[in-house]
Amino acid sequence: MHQTQDAPATAPAPHSPRRWYDDTVGYQVYVRSFADTTGNGIGDLPGVLAHVDHIADLGVDFVWLNPVYPSPGFDHGYDVADYRDIADDMGGMAAFEELRDALHARGVRMLMDIVPGHTSHTHAWFRSARQGRDAPYRDFYVWRDPAPDGGPPNNWESVFGGPAWEFDDHSGQYYMHRFLPEQPDLDWRNPAVRDAFDDILRFWFERGVDGFRVDVAQGMLADPDWTDIPEIDPDLPPDEAADLRFSGYMGRPETPELYERWRRIADSYDALLLGEVYLSDPDVVATYITDDRLHRAFFLPLQHTTWDRDQVATRLRRAVEVAQGRFAWPQSSHDDPRAGSRFGGGDRGRRRAMAFFHLVGALPGTPVMLAGDELGLDDGQVARLDAEDPITTRNADREDGRDGSRTPMPWDPDLPNLGFSEVEPWLPLGSNRGADDTVTVQEGDPDSPLHRMRRFLAARRGLVGMLATDEVAWLDLGDDVLALRRGDVVVACNFGSATHLDLPGTGRLAVASSDDAAVTGTDLALGRDTTALVVLEEDA
Numbered sequence: 071m072h073q074t075q076d077a078p079a080t081a082p083a084p085h086s087p088r089r090w091y092d093d094t095v096g097y098q099v100y101v102r103s104f105a106d107t108t109g110n111g112i113g114d115l116p117g118v119l120a121h122v123d124h125i126a127d128l129g130v131d132f133v134w135l136n137p138v139y140p141s142p143g144f145d146h147g148y149d150v151a152d153y154r155d156i157a158d159d160m161g162g163m164a165a166f167e168e169l170r171d172a173l174h175a176r177g178v179r180m181l182m183d184i185v186p187g188h189t190s191h192t193h194a195w196f197r198s199a200r201q202g203r204d205a206p207y208r209d210f211y212v213w214r215d216p217a218p219d220g221g222p223p224n225n226w227e228s229v230f231g232g233p234a235w236e237f238d239d240h241s242g243q244y245y246m247h248r249f250l251p252e253q254p255d256l257d258w259r260n261p262a263v264r265d266a267f268d269d270i271l272r273f274w275f276e277r278g279v280d281g282f283r284v285d286v287a288q289g290m291l292a293d294p295d296w297t298d299i300p301e302i303d304p305d306l307p308p309d310e311a312a313d314l315r316f317s318g319y320m321g322r323p324e325t326p327e328l329y330e331r332w333r334r335i336a337d338s339y340d341a342l343l344l345g346e347v348y349l350s351d352p353d354v355v356a357t358y359i360t361d362d363r364l365h366r367a368f369f370l371p372l373q374h375t376t377w378d379r380d381q382v383a384t385r386l387r388r389a390v391e392v393a394q395g396r397f398a399w400p401q402s403s404h405d406d407p408r409a410g411s412r413f414g415g416g417d418r419g420r421r422r423a424m425a426f427f428h429l430v431g432a433l434p435g436t437p438v439m440l441a442g443d444e445l446g447l448d449d450g451q452v453a454r455l456d457a458e459d460p461i462t463t464r465n466a467d468r469e470d471g472r473d474g475s476r477t478p479m480p481w482d483p484d485l486p487n488l489g490f491s492e493v494e495p496w497l498p499l500g501s502n503r504g505a506d507d508t509v510t511v512q513e514g515d516p517d518s519p520l521h522r523m524r525r526f527l528a529a530r531r532g533l534v535g536m537l538a539t540d541e542v543a544w545l546d547l548g549d550d551v552l553a554l555r556r557g558d559v560v561v562a563c564n565f566g567s568a569t570h571l572d573l574p575g576t577g578r579l580a581v582a583s584s585d586d587a588a589v590t591g592t593d594l595a596l597g598r599d600t601t602a603l604v605v606l607e608e609d610a
């Protein structure tokens with residue numbers, strides 16, 4: 071592993087011994103959109119294998135693969151039909167093993183995506199559970215009697231629209247689904263469900279998986295009193311409103327404890343548990359990452375942050391304070407618009423996205439990019455008629471569909487479909503700048519986002535003085551600037567126009583997100599929408 075080889079010589083922060091996942095950088099592969107080798111227009115594991123050197127050359131430490139288990143695909147793999155196999159159209163178990171070995175041979179670890187909150191309605195457990203009130207596995211799921219008027223048991227809404235309850239004619243009861251009706255929720259109050267997942271974790275750890283991204287880690291348990299959600303104040307900030315809207319079955323205070331047994335299992339394999347804890351309050355997210363729970367949790371409010379200095383500062387300051395180096399900082403993901411699009415799109419959005427990654431990548435914790443972020447991609451254009459995301463296809467009135475960040479990876483302008491697939495891809499290609507958005511073209515241009523990203527990751531790995539500490543001191547270097555000091559490194563991100571900053575000492579520029587950064591003595595000249603990392607050589 072890169073980090074093991076380059077582990078800092080100085081003592082780590084006292085809260086934890088250094089493990090392989092400390093100071094690492096993650097790379098999310100939405101497998102369906104990475105590369106297709108079978109000619110069905112959908113990416114697969116041999117497609118990831120074909121580009122394994124691209125991943126390793128980037129300098130990331132681990133890959134997180136979105137779900138590749140057998141699935142009917144109503145939510146593109148997040149409706150799992152069998153937790154102990156790899157889908158044939160993804161290449162099956164043989165492809166998984168080959169990819170695992172190829173990544174490991176290059177010093178890159180591999181995380182799978184575990185989906186513990188719900189199964190597919192085609193999973194054997196649910197097929198049995200549906201047979202009747204006394205059927206085997208009935209109690210693996212959440213069943214309730216209808217309300218007195220025959221309607222759903224309460225007013226809970228599903229995240230994907232409509233009620234969170236589906237009526238089952240056969241038994242006369244409703245089952246709960248946080249997401250689609252094709253994704254029935256498991257009942258984590260049932261110890262047998264907990265045992266089943268212990269075994270599933272071990273199954274994959276025994277097969278050399280280095281960890282899991284835990285889907286909807288804040289889900290799992292529902293309010294045992296089944297209380298209706300009160301009307302939501304329309305003036306609440308959107309993130310807080312969402313927390314409240316889904317609070318019947320998300321973020322229940324007993325949930326973080328569930329991970330204590332997972333932690334014991336993962337630690338016995340030296341594996342990483344990285345939770346998707348989709349909650350807005352960093353203090354609450356932090357309850358999932360105490361010493362005996364998940365190792366890491368994504369801090370997802372960053373996915374809803376615009377290019378606004380105060381907004382970014384407010385969110386990051388509290389998050390850094392409570393995270394103890396254990397938050398993962400998402401650049402983009404398959405669930406939200408890409409960083410470039412969030413920050414205004416076009417070349418400006420791209421430049422800001424690179425600045426953002428240099429900023430969060432310098433914080434204690436784990437920056438994670440989505441494949442394509444290294445090319446500076448913004449969201450692909452997907453017309454409503456071409457939509458694949460159930461949020462769009464099932465809700466005529468919703469504009470928050472996720473297809474834009476899921477558009478296929480553009481590899482090579484000289485190949486059909488930019489090298490993603492021989493046939494028409496499952497979604498339109500994600501290349502708004504044509505050839506300039508492809509890997510091979512960026513490979514030949516030292517100023518491309520691809521080269522800049524590589525330079526940043528290489529420089530970051532060399533900043534031993536920064537990585538050795540999780541302590542962050544925020545600096546006041548100017549109104550439009552967010553600046554901090556970590557170890558001997560000053561990090562400054564300029565949200566405003568070009569400026570000069572007075573550094574707390576003389577230094578040398580280690581790396582910057584654009585060419586518009588230069589250090590002379592204690593002066594840092596910093597262009598707009600740029601982050602610079604400066605190694606202090608002598609305090610002023």
Ligand code: NOJ
Binds near residue numbers: 148149185285404405
């Ligand atoms: C979170 C995943 O990231 C998202 O893509 C999925 O739709 C939901 N969980 C449901 O599993």
